Amino acid sequence: MPANEITLPTASDFHIHLRQDAMMRMVVPRVAEGGVSLAYVMPNLRPPITSTEQALTYKAHLEKLAPNVTFLMTLFLSPDLTPDEVRRAKQAGIVGGIIFMATLRPLARPHHVPLSPFPGVKSYPRGVTTNSDSGIESYEIYYPVFKVMEEEGLVLNLHGEIPSDDEKVCKSNLHETWQTSPNCDSISGIPFSLLHQDVCFMNAEEKFLPHLAQLHADFPKLKIVLEHATSKAAVDMVKSLGDTVACTITVHHLELIVDDWAGQAHHFCKPVAKYPHDRKALRDVVAEGHSRFFLGTDSAPHPHTAKETAHAHAGVFTTPLVLPYLATILDSFGALDRLQGFACEFGKRFYGVVEKDGHGGRTVTLKRTSFAVPQTYNFEADVVVGTEAGGVVPFWAGKEVGWRIVKG
Amino acid sequence: MPANEITLPTASDFHIHLRQDAMMRMVVPRVAEGGVSLAYVMPNLRPPITSTEQALTYKAHLEKLAPNVTFLMTLFLSPDLTPDEVRRAKQAGIVGGIIFMATLRPLARPHHVPLSPFPGVKSYPRGVTTNSDSGIESYEIYYPVFKVMEEEGLVLNLHGEIPSDDEKVCKSNLHETWQTSPNCDSISGIPFSLLHQDVCFMNAEEKFLPHLAQLHADFPKLKIVLEHATSKAAVDMVKSLGDTVACTITVHHLELIVDDWAGQAHHFCKPVAKYPHDRKALRDVVAEGHSRFFLGTDSAPHPHTAKETAHAHAGVFTTPLVLPYLATILDSFGALDRLQGFACEFGKRFYGVVEKDGHGGRTVTLKRTSFAVPQTYNFEADVVVGTEAGGVVPFWAGKEVGWRIVKG
Numbered sequence: 001m002p003a004n005e006i007t008l009p010t011a012s013d014f015h016i017h018l019r020q021d022a023m024m025r026m027v028v029p030r031v032a033e034g035g036v037s038l039a040y041v042m043p044n045l046r047p048p049i050t051s052t053e054q055a056l057t058y059k060a061h062l063e064k065l066a067p068n069v070t071f072l073m074t075l076f077l078s079p080d081l082t083p084d085e086v087r088r089a090k091q092a093g094i095v096g097g098i099i100f101m102a103t104l105r106p107l108a109r110p111h112h113v114p115l116s117p118f119p120g121v122k123s124y125p126r127g128v129t130t131n132s133d134s135g136i137e138s139y140e141i142y143y144p145v146f147k148v149m150e151e152e153g154l155v156l157n158l159h160g161e162i163p164s165d166d167e168k169v170c171k172s173n174l175h176e177t178w179q180t181s182p183n184c185d186s187i188s189g190i191p192f193s194l195l196h197q198d199v200c201f202m203n204a205e206e207k208f209l210p211h212l213a214q215l216h217a218d219f220p221k222l223k224i225v226l227e228h229a230t231s232k233a234a235v236d237m238v239k240s241l242g243d244t245v246a247c248t249i250t251v252h253h254l255e256l257i258v259d260d261w262a263g264q265a266h267h268f269c270k271p272v273a274k275y276p277h278d279r280k281a282l283r284d285v286v287a288e289g290h291s292r293f294f295l296g297t298d299s300a301p302h303p304h305t306a307k308e309t310a311h312a313h314a315g316v317f318t319t320p321l322v323l324p325y326l327a328t329i330l331d332s333f334g335a336l337d338r339l340q341g342f343a344c345e346f347g348k349r350f351y352g353v354v355e356k357d358g359h360g361g362r363t364v365t366l367k368r369t370s371f372a373v374p375q376t377y378n379f380e381a382d383v384v385v386g387t388e389a390g391g392v393v394p395f396w397a398g399k400e401v402g403w404r405i406v407k408g
Numbered sequence: 409m410p411a412n413e414i415t416l417p418t419a420s421d422f423h424i425h426l427r428q429d430a431m432m433r434m435v436v437p438r439v440a441e442g443g444v445s446l447a448y449v450m451p452n453l454r455p456p457i458t459s460t461e462q463a464l465t466y467k468a469h470l471e472k473l474a475p476n477v478t479f480l481m482t483l484f485l486s487p488d489l490t491p492d493e494v495r496r497a498k499q500a501g502i503v504g505g506i507i508f509m510a511t512l513r514p515l516a517r518p519h520h521v522p523l524s525p526f527p528g529v530k531s532y533p534r535g536v537t538t539n540s541d542s543g544i545e546s547y548e549i550y551y552p553v554f555k556v557m558e559e560e561g562l563v564l565n566l567h568g569e570i571p572s573d574d575e576k577v578c579k580s581n582l583h584e585t586w587q588t589s590p591n592c593d594s595i596s597g598i599p600f601s602l603l604h605q606d607v608c609f610m611n612a613e614e615k616f617l618p619h620l621a622q623l624h625a626d627f628p629k630l631k632i633v634l635e636h637a638t639s640k641a642a643v644d645m646v647k648s649l650g651d652t653v654a655c656t657i658t659v660h661h662l663e664l665i666v667d668d669w670a671g672q673a674h675h676f677c678k679p680v681a682k683y684p685h686d687r688k689a690l691r692d693v694v695a696e697g698h699s700r701f702f703l704g705t706d707s708a709p710h711p712h713t714a715k716e717t718a719h720a721h722a723g724v725f726t727t728p729l730v731l732p733y734l735a736t737i738l739d740s741f742g743a744l745d746r747l748q749g750f751a752c753e754f755g756k757r758f759y760g761v762v763e764k765d766g767h768g769g770r771t772v773t774l775k776r777t778s779f780a781v782p783q784t785y786n787f788e789a790d791v792v793v794g795t796e797a798g799g800v801v802p803f804w805a806g807k808e809v810g811w812r813i814v815k816g
Contacts, residue, residue: 164667164684198685201667202610259572259609262669263676263720272670276572277606308717310801312671393718 004368006336010037010408011323011343011364014351015157015227015248015296017042017315018062022387026379027301027319028065035323035364035405038070038348038355040296044100048076051085052092070355074098074157079141086148095351096155098227099142139215146215150222155351160212160226160234161204161271201272202258206233216241223350228253228298230271232281238292239285246350248296249282249342251325252316252395265312266393269300286342287335294347297322303390304376318395320377325395327366327403364408370400412776414744418445418816419731419751419772422759423565423635423656423704425450425723426470430795434787435709435727436473443731443772443813446478446756446763448704452508456484459493460500478763482506482565487549494556503759504563506635507550547623554623558630563759568620568634568642569612569679609680610666614641624649631758636661636706638679640689646700647693654758656704657690657750659733660724660803673720674801677708694750695743702755705730711798712784726803728785733803735774735811772816778808 013036018027031039041062043049049058055073062071075081075089075097089097139146149156199207212226226238226247238247256273273279285293299322300315307313318325326343330336348354375398376391421444426435439447449470451457457466463481470479483489483497483505497505547554557564607615620634634646634655646655664681681687693701707730708723715721726733734751738744756762783806784799 164665198683200665200683201670202683257572257608261671262609262678262680263673263722264718265671265673265720266718268671270670275606275608275610310672310674310716312673314671 002331002368003336005365005406006327006339007363007365007407008035008323008340009344009364010362011035011295011326012038012040012347013295013297013299013319013322014040014225014347015042015250015298016040016319017044017298017300019301020045021385022379022382022389023301023303023392024061025065026377026392028062028069030320030377031066031069033320033405034318035366035408036319037068037362038072038353040072040095040347040351041074043074043076043098049074050076050078050081052089052094055089055094056092072096072351072353076100077142077145077156079145081145083144083148086145086154087152090152090154094154095353096157096223096225097145097149098157098159099139100159139211143218146219146222150219153223155223155225156215156219157225157227158208158212158215159271160208160229161201162199162208162211164200164204201270202274205229205231205271209233209237212237212245213241216245220244225296225350227296228271229282229293230274231278235281235285235293239290243292246292246294246347248298248347249286249293250296250298250316251318251322251329254279254282254286254326254329265307265309266395266397267316268307268312268314269298269316270314283333283335286330286338287333289338289341291341291346292350293342294345294350295322295326295343296347301377301392303379304393305390307393316395317377317392320394321373321401323364323366323405324401324403328401331402362408365406366403367406368402369404370402371404373397373399373401410739410776411744413773413814414735414747415771415773415815416443416731416748417752417772418770419443419703419734420446420448420755421703421705421707421727421730422448422633422755423450423658423706424448424727425452425706425708427709428453429793430787430790430797431709431711431800432469433473434785434800436470436477438728438785439474439477441728441813442726443774443816444727445476445770446480446761448480448503448755448759449482451482451484451506457482458484458486458489460497460502463497463502464500480504480759480761484508485550485553485564487553489553491552491556494553494562495560498560498562502562503761504565504631504633505553505557506565506567507547508567547619551626554627554630558627561631563631563633564623564627565633565635566616566620566623567679568616568637569609570607570616570619572607572609572612609678610682613637613639613679617641617645620645620653621649624653628652633704633758635704636679637690637701638682639686643689643693643701647698651700654700654702654755656706656755657694657701658704658706658724659726659730659737662687662690662694662734662737673715673717674803674805675724676715676720676722677706677724678722691741691743694738694746695741697746697749699749699754700758701750702753702758703730703734703751704755709785709800711787712801713798715801724803725785725800728802729781729809731772731774731813732809732811736809739810770816773814774811775814776810777812778810779812781805781807781809 016039018024018041049055059071059073072095077097077099216224224245228250229247230253238245253273256267257276257279258274261267261273297318299317299319301317302313302315327339330339373394373396376393378391381389424447426432426449457463467479467481480503485505485507632653636658637655638661646653661681664675665684665687666682669675669681705726707725707727709725710721710723735747738747781802781804784801786799789797
């Protein structure tokens with residue numbers, strides 16, 4: 001007879017986008033609604049959070065909106081970060097630093113090709129730095145930063161994808177403004193052989209994994225988290241590495257495969273959901289109760305107008321219902337008994353963090369009962385920054401979830 | 409010095425969706441605008457075209473809208489089609505019959521799971537018919553139809569994808585209305601082992617290919633066209649088979665990879681675009697000038713409101729600019745000299761068809777000159793069927809193409 005009610009410690013979300021301004025004011029109060037009392041906060045604001053001072057200012061905003069949540073802050077890493085700033089960050093209680101998608105671009109990238117949305121990360125061409133003969137970029141430019149992070153005990157968070165081939169830039173975009181000879185065999189001196197590695201969204205994570213292994217070998221004491229893993233290859237790699245390497249898994253990647261985001265903008269995120277066997281590997285490692293795999297939702301709200309359009313923004317919004325979603329999904333593959341370790345314990349143990357005074361010891365109770373996910377979460381207009389009111393469509397909008405938070 | 413002007417015979421599009429009503433009235437006149445004078449017309453109307461009479465009525469509508477285009481008609485195949493109807497079709501000049509995506513569903517499919525949009529094709533569960541121990545459905549139910557088609561010389565067109573795993577229906581959709589035991593190991597008596605083959609949109613075509621080989625072995629004289637191939641595996645398979653098996657390739661699959669439809673509804677189509685190495689295989693076989701690979705655009709217009717939404721319809725609209733797109737794309741990989749064979753000759757040769765009286769011998773001239781693709785093609789409201797006015801966003805809307813039709 002399966003349990004119809006479960007009581008857990010409040011959960012920890014080790015990868016969350018809380019945004020700014022009006023969107024932030026809508027999202028932050030939802031953290032606790034989802035059963036979460038500890039949020040590991042992503043720094044990709046506009047501008048990105050690259051200093052201790054910015055992080056503390058942002059943290060103050062968040063705490064004002066949700067005094068009962070522990071916010072752990074991160075820096076947007078750049079090779080320019082000084083050792084002093086890393087030490088200052090540690091002293092101020094900042095926990096980690098993240099590199100979003102590793103950006104490799106030819107030095108003289110044509111102007112019409114979109115640059116990384118994260119200007120804090122410098123770009124270096126393949127073949128120019130060492131360790132890049134596989135055609136993917138090197139992280140050595142960050143090594144001085146990693147060294148101080150390792151010494152100081154900051155955690156390195158990695159969006160583990162390499163960029164897709166740039167082949168198209170030269171070979172097939174002749175219809176664009178920028179042109180090369182149809183027979184060009186290089187871009188800015190980088191031969192096509194290095195720009196043509198069959199990299200695309202479906203294998204960008206797998207092709208990143210050798211870098212993860214190399215980083216771990218070079219900094220064995222540095223705690224590294226591979227963020228929002230989506231593939232069997234990633235699960236296998238993280239398992240094979242030492243105790244200083246962990247992995248977050250989102251709610252939605254435990255549920256979606258490639259078919260689900262094909263033409264379905266609200267399921268489109270990066271990294272993209274992959275094959276059924278990849279989803280199975282994620283479920284299996286959760287069902288196994290492996291303590292280096294824990295919850296990081298990567299919940300990333302966008303106005304529905306930025307989703308239901310020709311070029312949808314990447315991101316799935318799960319914050320308001322994290323535990324109801326998770327209980328329903330884990331229940332579906334017989335792993336409900338792993339919910340507590342995955343969502344409440346393993347992450348804090350890996351990070352070695354505790355919730356702020358008075359936050360520990362709280363619990364949340366879930367009951368097996370169906371209810372419909374709201375169609376939208378509305379946010380207000382922001383007269384200061386000049387943004388309009390709108391709504392965010394959550395994961396499984398309008399569908400039934402099987403578990404409800406009844407206390408907590 | 410590359411040519412700056414080329415003159416070709418008008419092209420043939422061996423896979424086109426011309427729609428009905430207001431959409432049809434917008435699309436059909438665009439066929440000739442794209443440099444095409446022969447259109448092989450898909451029968452997936454509402455209701456689908458399953459009889460000679462329907463096909464001839466539809467053809468009369470099309471010819472009225474575009475008297476200068478040769479329309480070759482097809483039937484929507486169903487196992488119910490009688491040998492007499494096949495013979496009647498042949499006598500009436502119908503050229504082929506198509507099976508869209510092979511639909512396998514458990515017999516007692518839960519009511520909330522969407523059925524195939526093509527009700528003409530019957531569904532049979534895996535494991536029930538022979539030849540299905542690989543977990544994919546059998547075509548033997550169609551064999552009487554294929555036999556008469558082979559005898560009569562009709563062409564079999566195949567949408568070569570098998571359906572994705574149904575595993576989710578049972579295992580993870582507990583949040584939906586329909587529920588099973590969390591530990592269920594079958595649906596309607598079909599064991600999960602047969603429903604769990606790692607099939608998804610990225611490998612559905614490759615996993616179909618053994619069926620193509622089997623059909624060809626069983627009906628060696630039946631002309632079979634694998635429609636809108638997207639994978640290296642498909643190219644390799646068709647090459648390996650006999651002269652009665654051919655393959656259409658769309659405009660957009662020569663250009664797109666998976667990254668391009670991730671979050672980009674106007675690039676979403678079925679089969680989905682795949683890896684860079686798959687696109688390269690399609691380009692290579694066109695560059696090679698292989699005569700069993702020819703143009704079938706699968707141009708499939710949808711109102712932009714059906715694309716820029718939570719659940720986008722599948723299809724890319726290329727009809728108005730087929731030759732400008734193709735010249736630009738083939739030029740980009742140095743295969744402009746293959747345009748004539750690919751777009752104008754190989755298809756007609758394989759099918760053994762000629763254009764209707766007075767249509768042969770026309771030419772079209774393309775000039776190397778840039779112009780912007782329109783943002784939209786508008787269609788009118790249809791008071792009879794009660795549909796609203798709207799617009800269709802074409803492929804590469806707003807982008808530059810490098811070749812323009814200047815005469816033809």
